[in-house]
Amino acid sequence: MVTIAEARALAEGSTATVEGFATVAPGTFSSATSEQGFALQDATGGIYVSLPDALDFGLDARVRVTGQLGQTAQQTVLNAAAASVTVLDGAESIEPKDVMTGDVGEPVEGLLVRVNGSVTTAVEDEQPYGFQAYIDDGSGEIQVYVHVVDGQPVIDTASLTIGQAIEVTGLAAQYEETYEVAPRRAGDLVLVEQ
Template identity: 40%
Template sequence: MFAVLARLSATVALIALFAVPASASAAQPIADARALPLGTTVTVEGTATTPSGAFESSFYDKGFALQDRSAGIYVKTASDLGVRPGRRARVTGVLTDSSGLLTIVPSANGVALGRWGAPVLPEPVRTAAVGESTEGRLVQAIAKITKPVENDLPYGHKVYVDDGSGEVVVFVNTRTGIGVGRLAVGDWVRVVGFSSQYSDHYEIDPRFSRDVGVVGGF
């Protein structure tokens, strides 16, 4: 009897961790949500790909990115929810534009954190392909640094890379603590990060020091 009660208690605790009001709308694929007009209230579920607050120095919030099989999107939050890559989440909120980047601003109690799972693997992309079709996803590119690292403090640093298909900006946010002093023009680097947009240009935003590494010449 005690064993049965213990298992039941554990199950209830897990359900509560991912609980949403019974009246809440069913979650929709993130790709479908992205196609809706700004101001629309949406509910999506997915796996976190960036840690809470990693991009705070330029995003001005403590949010995180969420991805499912169809697409990805950034969730803007004022408080640090302690989300890390691999954490499941269900989000209900309003679609907004943040300096060109499509985001969700959650409603009150609009973020429900779920179980931990396998981290999302980055999608290999050509540098010229980083754009609206990849925005919101975790991506990976191998490319050559084409210009000296540009100081854009206090927000971060800009690293320009090109794999031969076209140049893209890798924006290294100050909050990530990623060092750029070792990076030089001509280096080939492997970059993993959030496919983002700022104003009229697209970029890759790495999350951790391991997301940027020199891989040698080609």
């Protein structure tokens, strides 16, 4: 077994076993990823685990997984099968890392992060995949990517109006050249009074 940071540093195709706490429940991002993956985090880092089959555990579950390091749309992932995932006793809620919008990038990819900023673009409807908008705290824009679960966006996109100050918690992810923060549930969006 290796730490998540050690696993992320391995060559593509390497096999690794990691253990951490779930920061994204299985299948939350399936609208855009077409798979049933989840995210794990330990004291050293975080990683998205790509999985073809749905598993039934929630946020904060302690999970051990063995998989192969790979890249999906330039994001480092651990490709695994359901049989290589074990839910262990003990759960722990991971506190999000506060990050400036302009600092969401490779160093925090895979981590649960929290950003604050003002909405700078109108919400773009990319269904069936999701919705996107950008926010900026003055340090640079970051995309907020809102996945769809059971036909509904995971957060209320109607409140994402240009100029609205918001706080978003989510997975720091990458899709090709674009870094993003991907919320997981309704409570991951907080409107900030101005």
